[in-house]
Amino acid sequence: MRSFLFGCFVFLFAGSLAAQSDSVFIRKIADEIFHNSTAYSNLYTLTKTIGQRLSGSPSTYTSEKWAQEVVKKAGADNVYLQKATIPHWVRGGKDQAVLITGKNRQSLEVIALGNSVSTPTGGLTAPMILIKDFDELERRKDEIKGKIVFYNHPFNVDFVWTFQAYSEAVPYRVFGASRAAKYGAVGTVVRSMSESTDNFPHTGAMIYNDSFPKIPTLAVGLQDADKMVAAVTSKSDLKESQAGLSLFISTNAQALPDTIGYNVIGEWRGSEFPDQYITVGGHLDSWDPAEGAHDDGAGCVQSIEVLRALKATGYKPKHTIRVVLFTDEENGGRGAKAYSAEAKTKNEKHIFALESDGGGFTPRGFSFKGTESQIASVKHWLPLLVPYGVTEFNSGRAGADVEPLNEATGAMASELIPDSQRYFDIHHSAGDVFEKVNKRELELGAINMAALIYLTDKYGL
Amino acid sequence: MRSFLFGCFVFLFAGSLAAQSDSVFIRKIADEIFHNSTAYSNLYTLTKTIGQRLSGSPSTYTSEKWAQEVVKKAGADNVYLQKATIPHWVRGGKDQAVLITGKNRQSLEVIALGNSVSTPTGGLTAPMILIKDFDELERRKDEIKGKIVFYNHPFNVDFVWTFQAYSEAVPYRVFGASRAAKYGAVGTVVRSMSESTDNFPHTGAMIYNDSFPKIPTLAVGLQDADKMVAAVTSKSDLKESQAGLSLFISTNAQALPDTIGYNVIGEWRGSEFPDQYITVGGHLDSWDPAEGAHDDGAGCVQSIEVLRALKATGYKPKHTIRVVLFTDEENGGRGAKAYSAEAKTKNEKHIFALESDGGGFTPRGFSFKGTESQIASVKHWLPLLVPYGVTEFNSGRAGADVEPLNEATGAMASELIPDSQRYFDIHHSAGDVFEKVNKRELELGAINMAALIYLTDKYGL
Numbered sequence: 001m002r003s004f005l006f007g008c009f010v011f012l013f014a015g016s017l018a019a020q021s022d023s024v025f026i027r028k029i030a031d032e033i034f035h036n037s038t039a040y041s042n043l044y045t046l047t048k049t050i051g052q053r054l055s056g057s058p059s060t061y062t063s064e065k066w067a068q069e070v071v072k073k074a075g076a077d078n079v080y081l082q083k084a085t086i087p088h089w090v091r092g093g094k095d096q097a098v099l100i101t102g103k104n105r106q107s108l109e110v111i112a113l114g115n116s117v118s119t120p121t122g123g124l125t126a127p128m129i130l131i132k133d134f135d136e137l138e139r140r141k142d143e144i145k146g147k148i149v150f151y152n153h154p155f156n157v158d159f160v161w162t163f164q165a166y167s168e169a170v171p172y173r174v175f176g177a178s179r180a181a182k183y184g185a186v187g188t189v190v191r192s193m194s195e196s197t198d199n200f201p202h203t204g205a206m207i208y209n210d211s212f213p214k215i216p217t218l219a220v221g222l223q224d225a226d227k228m229v230a231a232v233t234s235k236s237d238l239k240e241s242q243a244g245l246s247l248f249i250s251t252n253a254q255a256l257p258d259t260i261g262y263n264v265i266g267e268w269r270g271s272e273f274p275d276q277y278i279t280v281g282g283h284l285d286s287w288d289p290a291e292g293a294h295d296d297g298a299g300c301v302q303s304i305e306v307l308r309a310l311k312a313t314g315y316k317p318k319h320t321i322r323v324v325l326f327t328d329e330e331n332g333g334r335g336a337k338a339y340s341a342e343a344k345t346k347n348e349k350h351i352f353a354l355e356s357d358g359g360g361f362t363p364r365g366f367s368f369k370g371t372e373s374q375i376a377s378v379k380h381w382l383p384l385l386v387p388y389g390v391t392e393f394n395s396g397r398a399g400a401d402v403e404p405l406n407e408a409t410g411a412m413a414s415e416l417i418p419d420s421q422r423y424f425d426i427h428h429s430a431g432d433v434f435e436k437v438n439k440r441e442l443e444l445g446a447i448n449m450a451a452l453i454y455l456t457d458k459y460g461l
Numbered sequence: 462m463r464s465f466l467f468g469c470f471v472f473l474f475a476g477s478l479a480a481q482s483d484s485v486f487i488r489k490i491a492d493e494i495f496h497n498s499t500a501y502s503n504l505y506t507l508t509k510t511i512g513q514r515l516s517g518s519p520s521t522y523t524s525e526k527w528a529q530e531v532v533k534k535a536g537a538d539n540v541y542l543q544k545a546t547i548p549h550w551v552r553g554g555k556d557q558a559v560l561i562t563g564k565n566r567q568s569l570e571v572i573a574l575g576n577s578v579s580t581p582t583g584g585l586t587a588p589m590i591l592i593k594d595f596d597e598l599e600r601r602k603d604e605i606k607g608k609i610v611f612y613n614h615p616f617n618v619d620f621v622w623t624f625q626a627y628s629e630a631v632p633y634r635v636f637g638a639s640r641a642a643k644y645g646a647v648g649t650v651v652r653s654m655s656e657s658t659d660n661f662p663h664t665g666a667m668i669y670n671d672s673f674p675k676i677p678t679l680a681v682g683l684q685d686a687d688k689m690v691a692a693v694t695s696k697s698d699l700k701e702s703q704a705g706l707s708l709f710i711s712t713n714a715q716a717l718p719d720t721i722g723y724n725v726i727g728e729w730r731g732s733e734f735p736d737q738y739i740t741v742g743g744h745l746d747s748w749d750p751a752e753g754a755h756d757d758g759a760g761c762v763q764s765i766e767v768l769r770a771l772k773a774t775g776y777k778p779k780h781t782i783r784v785v786l787f788t789d790e791e792n793g794g795r796g797a798k799a800y801s802a803e804a805k806t807k808n809e810k811h812i813f814a815l816e817s818d819g820g821g822f823t824p825r826g827f828s829f830k831g832t833e834s835q836i837a838s839v840k841h842w843l844p845l846l847v848p849y850g851v852t853e854f855n856s857g858r859a860g861a862d863v864e865p866l867n868e869a870t871g872a873m874a875s876e877l878i879p880d881s882q883r884y885f886d887i888h889h890s891a892g893d894v895f896e897k898v899n900k901r902e903l904e905l906g907a908i909n910m911a912a913l914i915y916l917t918d919k920y921g922l
Contacts, residue, residue, distance in 0.1 A: 034618040040658075157495040160849055160905070197501075197900055362823070362880045364850075388621055389825075389880075391852040419823045419850075419880065421901040439658055440882040444621070 022384055022458075025313070026451045030388060032309045033447050039305040040439045042070055043298065043360075047291035047434040054288040055328045056088030056259045063284050067264040067300070067325045074308035076266030076323065084338035086261035086328040089115050091288060092252030095218055096123065097189065100246040101231050108228070109221035110189065111201040111289060111429075112251040113173060114331050117214045119187070123250030124148075124216065126186050130232045134171070137179060145184030148247045150220075151176050152229055155195040155424070162195070162420040163358075166427075169193055170204070177217040178209035187249050188217045191225040196425040199223040203287050204428045205331050216251055261285070261327035263335045268307055270457075272318040277343075279322045279353035279411075280306050280453055283329030283401055290432035294423065297434075298360025298442055300325050302416075305446040306453055317457045319351055326401045329357070330428075333400055340404035350411035352456040353402040356449060359427075360442040361418035365392030366452065369403060370412030370461075377461050378412075384455070390448045392417070412461055414452070416445055483845055483919075486774070487912045491849060493770045494908050500766040501900040503531055504759065504821075508752035508895040515749040516789045517549030517720045524745050528725040528761070528786045535769035537727030537784065545799035547722035547789040550576050552749060553713030556679055557584070558650065561707040562692050569689070570682035571650065572662040572750060573712040574634060575792050578675045580648070584711030585609075585677065587647050591693045595632075598640060606645030609708045611681075612637045613690055616656040616885070623656070623881040624819075627888075630654055631665070638678040639670035648710050649678040652686040654885065660684040661890040664748050666792050677712055722746070722788035724796045729768055731918075733779040738804075740783045740814035740872075741767050741914055744790030744862055751893035755884065758895075759821030759903055761786050763877075766907040767914050778918045780812055787862045790818070791889075794861055801865035811872035813917040814863040817910060820888075821903040822879035826853030827913065830864060831873030831922075838922050839873075845916070851909045853878070873922055875913070877906055 033039075046063065053063045064081065072079045097110040129147045131137050137149070151172040155165035170193055177188045192202035199221035208214045220228070231245055264284065270276065282299020286292020303323050310317070326335035343350055354366075368375055375395050382393050398406060398413035406413035418441075426432040494500075507524065514524045525542065533540045558571040590608045592598050598610070612633040616626035631654055638649045653663035660682035669675045681689070692706055725745065731737065743760020747753020764784050771778070788796035804811055815827075829836050836856050843854050859867060859874035867874035879902075887893040 030621075031619055157901075158492055160491075162901075195901070362882050421823050421905065422899050425899065438883050438886065440618075440623075440656070444882065 019384065022455065025454065026384055028313050029309055029450045029454065030447045032312050033305060033443050033450065036312065037305055037443050037446065038308060039301040039442050039446050042301040042304060043293060043437060043442065044434055046297045046301065047293045051291055052288040053284060053286045053292055055086045055261060055285050055331045057288065060261060060285060064262050064264055067284055071264060071266035071304055071323055074304045075268065075311035076307060077269050079264065079266045081262035082265055082338055082342065084261050084263060084327050084334045085258050086334045087331050088256040088259040089331065090254060090256060092118065092254060096250040097218060097220065098248040099228055099231060100125070100248060102244060106227065108224040109199050109201050110218040111203045112253040113203055113206040113217045113219055114287065115206050115208070115255060116217045116251060116253045118252050118254055119216045119250050123248055124187055125246055125248045128245045128247040130229065134179060141183040144180060147185055148187040148189060148249060149176070149180040149185045150228055151188060151190045152225055153191060157195060162424050165195065166193055166424060173204055173219065174206050177206055177215055178212045181212040181215045185215060187215050189247065189249065190217065190219050192219045192222055194222060194424045194427065194429070196222060198431065200429040200431050202427060202429040203289060216249060218249055218251060261335065263327050263339055264325040266307065266323040268311065268317060268321045270317050270319040274320050276319045276349045276351055277322055278319050278351050278453060278457055279324050279402065279405065280449060281324035281326055281401060282356050283326040283335065285328050285330050287330055287428045289430045291434055293432050293434045293437050294359035295427055295432055296329065296357045298437060299356035302356045302360070302442065302446040302449055306450040309446070309450050310454060315454065319457050321453065321457065329401055336401040336404045340408035343405060344408040348409065350405055350409040351461050352412050352414070353405045354414045354449060354452060355399040355402045356416040356445060357399045357401065358416060358418045358420065359423045360437045360445060361422060362441040363389050363416060363445045363448045364419050365390055365394060365417040366414050367394040367397055367417055368412060368414045369396065369398040369406050374412040374461050381455050385448055385451055388447050388451070389444055416449055418445060480845065483916065486915065487845055489774050490770055490911045490915065491908045493773050494766060494904050494911065497773065498766055498904050498907065499769060500762040500903050500907050503762040503765060504754060504898060504903065505895055507758045507762065508754045512752055513749040514745060514747045514753055516547045516722060516746050516792045518749065521722060521746060525723050525725055528745055532725060532727035532765055532784055535727070535765045536729065536772035537768060538730050540725065540727045542723040543726055543799055543803065545722050545724060545788050545795045546719050547795045548792050549717040549720040550792060551715060551717060553579065553715060557711040558679060558681065559709040560689055560692060561586070561709060563705060567688065569685040570660050570662050571679040572664045573714040574664055574667040574678045574680055575748065576667050576669070576716060577678045577712060577714045579713050579715050580677045580711050584709055585648055586707055586709045589706045589708045591690060595640060602644040605641060608646055609648040609650060609710060610637070610641040610646045611689055612649060612651045613686055614652060618656060623885050626656065627654055627885060634665055634680065635667050638667055638676050639673045642673040642676045646676060648676050650708065650710065651678065651680050653680045653683055655683060655888065655890070657683060657886040659892065661892050663888060663890040664750060665889045677710060679710055679712060722796065724788050724800055725786040727768065727784040729772065729778060729782045731778050731780040735781050737780045737810045737812055738783055739780050739812050739914060739918055740785050740863065740866065741910060742785035742787055742862060743817050744787040744796065746789050746791050748791055748889045750891045752895055754893050754895045754898050755820035756888055756893055757790065757818045759898060760817035763817045763821070763903065763907040763910055767911040770907070770911050771915060776915065780918050782914065782918065790862055797862040797865045801869035804866060805869040809870065811866060811870040812922050813873050813875070814866045815875045815910060815913060816860040816863045817877040817906060818860045818862065819877060819879045819881065820884045821898045821906060822883060823902040824850050824877060824906045824909045825880050826851055826855060826878040827875050828855040828858055828878055829873060829875045830857065830859040830867050835873040835922050838920070842916050846909050846912055849908050849912070850905055877910055879906060
């Protein structure tokens with residue numbers, strides 16, 4: 001990812017009249033949000049009244065109903081639903097695992113990965129083999145048959161931006177099961193995608209390769225993962241020690257037939273270019289162990305707040321601003337696909353699409369995906385955001401819910417970059433609850449998002 | 462405060478050989494800290510085994526003993542204690558308050574402010590008067606006699622840097638009692654210095670003006686403060702409604718005679734200029750309701766980590782580096798005074814003094830207090846810290862424990878600036894516990910501090 005940090009632009013830009021009036025207006029946005037924001041109270045309702053919102057679960061529909069009301073109340077001229085066919089995977093109760101060392105039995109904190117198949121009724125016991133990475137899997141492919149592969153690939157703590165560590169480790173969650181099934185494994189357990197100090201297991205999507213048997217796959221909490229490693233490495237001869245170690249795993253997970261979900265879309269009509277669109281959004285769905293507060297209740301309530309606050313300042317948008325609360329980001333991205341497909345089919349003109357899906361933490365920057373000319377248009381705005389904590393503009397990527405629109409329509413896509421240090425402590429785990437969100441950090445994100453939407457609407461791209 | 466953000470320096474500096482080798486060495490520091498840091502485990506011991514460390518309390522001495530061992534273990538050539546005469550104020554049990562509205566009694570979450578006198582045995586009941594600010598106090602001075610003044614001066618939420626809001630509100634905590642006593646008040650209750658969403662009361666130092674009677678003074682949690690305001694403003698005629706409202710307050714607080722505390726100092730001798738000093742520190746004391754995790758356990762363990770990590774990299778300092786864990790920052794700053802006084806008496810040559818006392822949150826910058834020439838020496842280092850989240854250098858102030866040294870010796874003083882959004886949620890309250898500190902945020906702070914100490918040692922000032 002290329003980074004164009006806050007550089008000389010400040011000196012070129014700071015003196016212009018445009019910058020002064022923009023600076024004043026952004027301060028007005030900030031005052032409105034700091035004093036009257038509904039983001040935090042909306043997040044409370046979404047997380048504490050509705051709770052988890054796994055694709056296809058009953059509370060997903062409750063959340064869509066709630067979202068329509070809240071987006072309308074925030075000032076949308078019209079609110080409507082956009083249909084998407086979504087996966088319907090269910091967990092089916094509590095997932096379990098036990099580490100068996102000779103006569104010792106140790107319960108492990110585990111959670112089945114999204115899309116995992118179930119174990120046979122009563123669970124499954126098999127010898128465990130510890131595998132660090134896919135290279136080791138290939139080297140030891142003859143030892144895999146009939147075993148449960150335990151992928152222990154820790155986050156690389158050296159990456160300051162924690163999403164880099166996630167990108168490096170997440171293939172073990174997504175592809176590990178089929179890679180192991182190819183060599184006859186009967187199940188996999190993966191070290192959670194986290195660097196937290198607690199023991200919560202972290203779920204997330206996995207994908208089967210249809211060429212191989214579908215085997216159950218679970219994630220384990222980090223403290224328990226370390227115990228599993230210790231059980232292996234405490235013996236001097238790895239192979240012998242592994243021969244004496246087994247795992248019991250049990251999950252009732254299953255994929256039901258696809259069902260229907262909805263993107264919730266609120267429009268605020270533009271005064272000059274009502275047929276040109278600026279999108280701001282987050283995803284309404286979440287994984288099921290927690291409340292989906294940071295991921296991505298935060299992005300939803302921030303996007304709604306952008307509309308509410310801009311409207312409250314008396315601003316009249318030139319383009320039509322759409323708040324889009326996407327369905328099914330977590331388990332297939334079907335909401336984003338439906339949105340971009342309809343935009344393409346209808347030949348809609350999209351200017352810009354912004355999402356927030358990195359948690360409701362203190363903002364540090366934005367990342368943009370667009371043409372060089374689009375990126376050149378925004379980079380001199382950075383000094384306007386510096387007073388609100390955004391000091392970095394990156395280019396090269398945006399978020400999962402807006403990149404498809406960029407590809408389908410050429411609209412520049414962007415994502416808020418909050419500070420990433422705490423994100424993977426709670427991501428997809430029981431730790432992702434309302435109490436972990438700080439009101440002011442959430443609001444600062446909304447302020448920067450509203451400022452960016454204002455600038456793109458005012459100046460175009 | 463003047464701010465010189467990351468600007469054009471990056472282009473001037475990035476190409477030099479010095480910058481390249483510095484960048485490589487700072488990466489080495491980061492790797493060392495991310496992989497082997499003891500900051501988080503040290504903080505666990507300090508907060509969970511030792512706990513609160515109010516000046517003069519028994520656990521202060523336990524913490525000084527612990528600190529000597531830990532600083533020695535981190536690699537100091539010698540560790541010693543520096544004596545300071547410190548206040549010895551004791552809380553004497555649980556503080557209480559009740560809002561009395563006609564026949565209704567409502568318990569309030571309160572805590573006596575540091576240095577407050579006690580109420581008479583059995584507590585004190587008096588009519589309450591709601592005062593927003595000192596202007597209103599002066600206007601209504603004739604109504605104050607015999608009453609308990611409730612100062613309700615909320616944080617100004619518009620300040621992005623929350624310390625600005627604190628600076629504006631804190632005079633009501635520090636000087637409010639004597640200002641009210643001047644007009645005959647019998648007690649004061651102050652809205653806590655916070656913008657949290659919970660109801661914890663926040664203590665902190667207050668100072669009596671000896672010209673007026675010393676009256677007891679407490680802080681109240683924000684939710685209860687809002688209830689107290691509502692009890693007044695729910696009536697149409699303020700004066701009449703206030704006449705019907707009383708407060709009961711009770712505290713056994715008292716100031717005992719001054720006692721002795723110690724700065725814990727660890728020295729790592731310089732190879733070229735052993736008689737020239739670079740200081741890095743935090744304060745070991747804390748207020749008593751909590752564990753002093755962010756304030757300032759974090760700064761202590763980060764400072765110790767600077768020594769441990771630089772030593773682990775094989776670095777040989779030119780100047781003598783001192784880790785100083787100050788006593789009594791919270792209740793008088795006597796440790797800092799003792800340190801700067803001795804430096805002056807002994808005519809020590811001090812180059813630089815850095816502290817961390819803004820919490821163990823994700824780092825965003827440093828603030829410097831020094832001459833123009835000193836500040837000019839450091840500003841081109843900023844690009845070296847940008848990869849680790851520090852994007853801003855400010856000038857004009859440093860922290861409470863290093864400014865006296867700047868004044869006494871002319872050494873440039875500096876303070877780490879962590880993100881400030883969460884700080885006043887927990888500051889001086891029961892919420893300041895180990896669980897609120899994120900391991901990686903704490904370590905990133907230590908990395909930037911170690912990098913700055915390395916650069917000042919290598920290049921001088």
